[in-house]
Amino acid sequence: MSKVLWKPGTMVYPAPSVMVSCGTMEAPNIITIAWTGTICTDPAMTYISVRKERYSYPLIKESGKFIINLTTKPLVKAADFCGVKSGRDFDKFEHCGLTPIEGPLTGLPMIAESPVNIECEVSQIIELGSHDMFLAKVLGITIEDSYIDSTGKFRLDLAELISYAHGTYYELGNPLGTFGYSIMKKKTQKKEAKQKEKISIKLRRQYV
Incomplete structure (x- = not known):
């Protein structure tokens, strides 16, 4: 087995491809993010990394809140559009046929078509370089009740979640084992x- 040394880069794949909603109910916006994840369980905390020049950056910074909406196979085209087009030019909810509903804890627009909406409050902004990291506390989670089975378990495995790896979106495949x-x-x-x-x-x- 041989190895080739590459220069430093972003190669921790696959990564989640989530749709982060921000703005207001009157002027909602969506930005697709791959740099996100869990950083603490108690208290529940997450992060997103955003370029300063993105339209969503000041919206999130000023409000101090955002919502992570998990992305599914039926949402992948909308996720791609929201990642390459700017909210300065489009109402992304309207263009993608998505439904904004008010988050009960933040008052921000969340995506009704997403099976999981994670409402977050920014606790710290860390300037890193190309991106700034928004560290945030998870205020609460709204889930689609049709995925709750008769035992009360949330069957997220049936939601057709997607991931992102080196420029390509993938549907999550067969489970290999449980924790x-x-x-x-x-x-x-x-x-x-x-x-x-x-x-x-x-x-x-x-x-x-």
Whole structure:
């Protein structure tokens, strides 16, 4: 096996491709972000990194709030558009046929078509270089209730989430294992697999 040394770059892939909504209900905007993720669980915190020249940058900085909307396969074209076009020129909600609904905790527009909307409050802005990082506390999460199964579990695996890797969008594929499966007893693995299959069959019938 041989290796080739490259110069420093952004090669931590795949990355999430999320649609971050900001602005106001009267003048809503969306920016597609790949530089985002979880940074703390207690308190729940996240971040987004944004270039200063982006139209959304001052909107987020002035309000101190933003909403991360998870992106699905049906939303991928809208996500791409919102990443390459500026809100200075378009009402992205209207152009992409998306529905802005008011976030209950921030009053900001969130995307109704997204299965998960994460309302955030900026706690710190760190200047890094090409991007500034907005560190934020998670105020609350709104989820699409149709993905909650009869056991009360949120089946995010059925939402057709997408990821981004080196310039290309990908639909998430088949699961390879659950957290801790490497040390799980085979009997427990088989039991969980049967339960998941029953739930999946029931939900597939529900959504047909």
